[in-house]
Amino acid sequence: MDKKQLLRRALTTVSQAAENFDHSLMVALFHAKLLFVLDNFDAAERECRRALRMETPNDPNWDDIPPMAALGADSDSRVSYVKKQLHVLLKQIIVVAALYWSSMKNAPQGQRVVSVTVDTLHAHYDGIDKSAAKTISDATRFLKNQESWSFWICLNSRCDGKKFSDTSSLWQHTCSKHRDELWGKLQSLIDPEYWENTSQDDHSLVGITLSHQSDAFLLPRVQDMFESLLLSPSVGIQAEPFAEMRQRKCREGSEILGSIREKLRMLPKDTLSTEFQECCSGIEKLWLKFLEVTFVDYREIILPLARSYQWIELKKRIPFYLNHPGTRRIGFADANIDIICGKVPAAQ
Template sequence: MADGGNDVRKAARAVMMRDYDGDHEGALSRAEKLARAHPRSAIALRLAGDLHFAAAIRAGKVIELGGKVGGDAEREASTHLAAARNALSRAKQLVPSCVDIATALGDVFAYSTMFREAEVEYNSALAILLPVDPALHNAAYGLHGRERTTVNARVKEAREKASLAYGRLTKQMIDQGVAAMLEGADEEVSALLQEKPGATAEEIVKAERDVMLELRKKARILAEAFPDSARAQCFHGHMDLKFARLLDASIDKRSVLRRSTLKIADRAAEKFPNSVVVASFRAKLLYILGEYDAAERDCRRALGMKNADDPGDDCVPPGSIGGPNRGARQVSHASEFHELINKIVRAANVYWSSMTEEKRSEFLTVRFDALQEDYNKVDRSSFSVSDVLSFAEKHKSYRFWVCPFCDNHSKKHTDTVSLLSHMCSKHQRAVLPRLQSVLDQKLDCNAFEGNQYSYDRITFSQDSDQHDIVFFKERAEMFKWLFDKPSSGIRTQSLAQIIETKRRTGTIVLENIKEKLKTLATDKFSTEFAEVLPGIQELWIKFVKDSAVDYRGVILAIGRSLLWTKLKKYMSEDPEVGAKRICAADIDEILAIVAYNYGSSAVAEKTEAHMCLHSDEAQKMNENHQESDLDAENRSLGTIVHMKLQDAPTNMDENGNKLDEQLEKLEIDPNSTQPSATPQPSTPNENFHILDRIIDIVM
């Protein structure tokens, strides 16, 4: 520590406390005086740089207002940023081995959109072999009491902050690289068409395809260079898909999508399991390819993600998923999964309607061993499908009740008389014995009347090989009856879960009966008794219905799940579905291709705001040691425009686009199922910087 020592640290802390109290101008003025009085003090210079940076960010928020106020704020921000760069550069010259100061300078450069300089500073911070204690040159350490961390811990924390800042810069550069490539491609197509103002449809498609071929190559290089970037992988997938849609209509797009685009999506999904954007892209692609079950599973998995990544971080183009915060963007993106599931259900309904009576009969016949296998995915211990038949043979019924006040493994009562007798004798505090004397047991016979409780469409028999089978007979609204629940994501419950649910329901109803019994008059011939009794009888019927377990209902639940999966498999394996060529319209319909409107200044501004999203986050001054107003609002802005194009013309020979030439351009990697081995530059590389690498790719 030079030039003032402890006196400078004490004065710097006083300035920081003034800043915390809200006197930003006064604190900045004192910091500048302190830096002028002690030009050889890294503490004083660091403080001045940090406070100028904070002032620049405050001014940056005002710039958004526009007009004269915004213009003045922009000039003010520029002045503060220049002062911050100057102060922190001088501090670094004094202490070149301080990771903390180099990172702070890099943050200011990044916010100033001086990305090459920012990368140099982050590289410098991470490359320091013997860093000094950050606390020696930062008054924030120990500001609110004695600093209790060790030197090694502080150095480790400083390195982690530098690494995170470097990662943010990498992401920002990738985002800008993607935006630049998309913009460049759009401009290139326009330039090509301007050369031929009267271009035919074939010539327009040729121009688009030629540009997309080059863009696809750049996207692949970007994805290989940055395998840890979800956006780079999504960009690669989107460009591969767009190129495929522009191929001659005579080319089998299904084969191309499966061999190339799906492999890209598979690798991305494995690498980024919490990315809803990757999951959405893969699910839609699977739908196009007719892999309906896999597509729905991807949708369900994405909708159930506990710690999903921010869609705004991965979307293509950057800024295309709007929303004021991460949660809003996730909710917005979830609608895509619901819509895709609805498409699968609609397609399944159409397919179901087209099935012949013979095929449906075969479809609706399920062997017990298939049911058992499907149930075992839920629970392997509590239920054997074959027990259903032995139970029915013994008791002449598929229905039973379990006492709500005993455990799940208690006796199965096959009639309500024995159940009520058991409850009144064993659980007198919960079920008053008087209930037996006021109930007419004949009421129970009517409890299961009506279609809701009828399982007469479920029958059991054996096939020609003597295998036990269940057959689901056709009925009104069969598709809805069978598939509404599984297609809505309702999962099959284990028998133990079903019984527990019935017990809880029964307990609630019996509690209501108990309360009514307390008010029931003793005189059975009184008006009061006649008024209360029907309510008790109604509740008892409700208890009988709601707490009953019917084995056929369990079979139905398992069967619904199994048959829903089976129907999607039938659809995928149908020769007619497989033979249908995938055209550009199919791709457009399901993906709703985003048009990145670079001609709009509003969109450009929103995209630029999105690019600065993580840069704002990087400007938090000593975020683990002090508070500041560097918390920039986290938001992603953008515009989505839906665009539908026509199929490429089939006769492209005049334009030099023969089928073999187009296929040759695909450059499908035969080993594309393996993840790329190209490392991401997450560590400093003095000879090959991120900016240089992305410039090489974009250019």
């Protein structure tokens, strides 16, 4: 029986220990390294992140086994040492994945990584996050109907986040449905170009497109994902839920409107005075900030959701590549099984 077979047998016991001793950094690190050596990169990454989230771990202690497994004169130093090892292991996972991608990006297997059908992505999130699945459906429907990812939202709670494709539509809706003396005063002061037929550049987020022919999201810029992961390996790929984004934008937009009201209240009567012109300039800047805050691009949410799925799928494919006859094993997964009980070597 080779070493890897023995390690696979040990994995069940170690996984159970990690569950039973869920505040042990040392067990988590051992578990993560074992998963890595056994080519279970996704699970290894999850275990690293679980360990890094521990605020009050029970270890490492000075008498841990093996001796000197965690260096440091005091508890904080030893915890810091182990967490550095976890960070290094996370980077190793990303490096192995990046090397795999470099060798496979032009092959058929690589092409399957850069796209995911709408149905597949929806089904993935429908099982783990219903709100994300709904956002995927809403975004796809909106894009197909409007031929755009972006829109402005109405802040009024009665409108339930009603969408507008340009600022002119938003302005007309607001003036007709939410009558307020603010709008008349504002319209008389700011340049019409700031509220008439303003649309947002739809090319600010180019990492994702929708192929209508295959009904699939295309994510060709895989290298961007690796760069982002390497910058923040412990954070990973995160998407702000649409409901939270909308609430945040409504809150910030309402605060800006409050500031505009205050400036209008303090507006000097002398329209030729310097103070009047400065106040108008400040109001225009606030209005532009309001338009920026209330603008939504679905790609801000769909891109990280799709990237997260893409990252999971890419990690699943790595073992098939590593274990293919003739493939030169990469990273330390093949180099030295003894790292399970030792220091994680730095990513190359």
